[in-house]
Amino acid sequence: MTRVIFDCERMKYVNTGLYYYCLNLGKALQQNITREQLTIFGPAHAQSAFGSSLPLIPQHSLQKFRMPPVEQFHLWHSTYQSSDYIPQRNRKIKVLLTIHDLNFLRDDKPACKTARYLAQIQRNIDRSDAIVCISEFSKNDVLTHCDTHGKPIYMIYNGTNDLPKPLLAPRSYRPRTPFLFNVGVITRKKNQHRILPLLQTNPALELVLAGRHDDKDYAHFLRQHASELNVEDRVHLVHEITDEEKSWYYHNCQAVVMPSLAEGFGLPVTEAMSIGKPVFLSKSTALPEIGKDLAFYFDDFDNLHDDFMDGMQRYTKAGSQMQEAMIAHSASFNWTDAARKYTEVYRSMT
16 A cells, blocks of 8 residues: 655644645545555644544654654655655655745745745755646746756646635624625735725725735735725735635625736635635736636726726626536536545556
8 A cells, every 4th residue: 555645734824725725635635545545744733634544743843854754655745845844865755746836936035035945946846756736827837947857747726625604703804894805815926905996996895805914014015005095994904814704705795806916826716706706816827727717807907997897797797697607617626636636646656
């Protein structure tokens, strides 16, 4: 039996995209593999997420310098492209590397920092035996900017995360008027400030921005820009939220707005579509690939209001027919299919 280590080290950051990627793919693998034995590498709380039937190798920071013994395993699946936790010395164990994106290439970071990030990913590619990317855009990005040495490189889409029962806690922010919703880290490449002019031209709307403040300077800029536009009382940065809160905001918003300039996939697109909510996107990176013709797009950020109003009118006119098509499109991204394809890759490597 092939013994696989499924690296869930990123689950130490709860309520993040990588947390749910590891959780949902791990559960789907757990339910669908038949010839493999899965072991989790991750923080202690990952055990309760997956249940006691999956063995766990506890993760701690010193393993960056001395990895745990892995001689009895055949394959290490690293689920984070910049991971420090890859068995570099033991060359007998095969390594599968999942690369989500090279979004740092689109940051306003110093060139030295960008080069350092790229070098880290290249080191992990050098150690890997095969690579998975989560979109065609991401795959092409890797082939353009990295040397894959002719190693097998696959594209496997993420699944859509199931939304739990919508629930706001007593401390949660509850909008008082119709609102737009954006979920993701607060950082410049997500381009959230581009949404603010929509509040100027739509005085009945609020905006809920949910996510960890990766860039505190940008969060400050968002508040300052909202004040300059005189919409600060309708812009609400609610920081990180639970799955239940996220579900409530999805179910109750007028639309999800993602003017992001850097996405390897864009989970909010399929999450919003899973309940038939309209999604407004930039035309950047992987977003058109995932949204296809069931999302609405900003032609440029100078005509935001017209693009938004036109999209909402088309959405309203199409009614249930479009909503059903969106739900079906979202369902085509599912973790069972992803797990099956990953299993095929595992078996090709061992």
